[in-house]
Amino acid sequence: MNTLITPLKPAHRDSVLRADCDGQTLVGLLSEPVLAASDTGVLLIVGGPQYRVGSHRQFTLLGRALAGAGVPCLRLDYRGMGDAQGDQRDFEQVDADIAAAIDAWQREHPSLKRVVLWGLCDAASAALLYVHRRRDPRVAGLCLANPWVRTATSLARAQVKHYYLDRLRQPAFWRKLLSGRVGLGAVRELLGKLAQSRAPAPAADTRHYTEQMADGLRAFGGPVLLILSGDDVCAREFQDRCRDGGPAWQGLLNRPGLRREDLPDADHTFSTAAWRAHVERLTAEFVRGVPAVA
Structure with missing residues (x-):
């Protein structure tokens, strides 16, 4: 007897959304639920140099997972990245791109009332810079994964604290050193990092x-989901900055409305299926709890 197998219907649909930004075209891929969609969407900002698919397709999979959970997600190529027009730019220069994407999304989908910005690494930094500079009332929440706060000094401090000092505590390192299997170059590198980590912050950091x-x-009024990987220098630098970064950073991890989630074994891009699924669940749960903007 032949059994007719009915194929599963997809829980999402994908479409291209284009936005004009100062006369240049941005390209986004919009994943939407097939059934009723939430009036809150996730704008996934992609850090550079990268485009909307992401490493090991992480952003494609995240966007589709959110759409399957009822949350529309727009993955954006800002100017100079992927299929977007314009010159390449870094995360400090994409405020106009983010605003243009939200404008185009709301224009084509009027049911969209508010947006959660989601960013990994310097895209998380771009999201914070955007809410600081624009005060856009349409942004109702932030999802920040391993935010980028790097300076040459912060990297050196993180490497000394979380890598080199651990190595110095390992008997195997000293056995290799005494046996000549650790080269002088590695020793010089360690000494250089120690010197760099003690350097004062440059004067230009006044408004870094x-x-x-x-x-x-600090000023953002909506909820924040902070996701930190345990096996990631960027996450360690961010934690160090929150603790030792001066008055601007004091108490920020305890601000009202901030939910912190640590993935102790995860790497920078959540590269396993289990880590990716964990981030997808955290994001969908967080977005469903975002209140309407007053």
């Missing part, structure tokens, strides 16, 4: 992008 990020996080 990290301080603007801190201002954005």
Whole structure:
């Protein structure tokens, strides 16, 4: 007897959404629920140099998972990235791109009332800079994964604290050193990192992008989901900045409305299926709980 197998219907549909930004075209891929969609969508900002698919397709999979959970998600190529027009730019220069994407999304889908910005690494930094500079009332929440706060000094401090000091505590390192299997170059690198980690912050840091990020996080009125990987230097630098970054950063991890989720074994891009699924669940749950903008 032949059994007729009915194919499963997809829980989402994908479409291209284009936006004009200062005369240049941005390209986004919009994943939407097939059934009724939430009036809150996720604008997934992609850090550079990268485009909307992401490493190991993480952004494609995240966008479709959210759509399957009832949350529309727009993955954006800002100017100079992927299929978008314009010159390449970094995360400090994409405020206009984010605003243009929200404008186009609401124009084509009037049911969209509010947006959650989602960013990994320097895209999380871009989200904080955007809410700091634009105060856009349409942004109702932030999902920040391993935010980028790097300076040469912060990287050196994180490497010394979380990598080199751990190595110095390992008997195997000293056995290799005494046996000649650790080269002089590695020893010189360690000494160089120690010297760099003790360097004072440069005078230009008076209004460094990290301080603007801190201002954005402190002043933002909506809820924030902060996801930190355990096996990631960027996450360690962010935690160090929150603890040792001066008055601008003091108390930020305890601000009202901030929910912190640690993935102790995860790497920077949540590269396993289990880590990816965990982030998808956290994001969908968070977005469903975002209140309407007053």
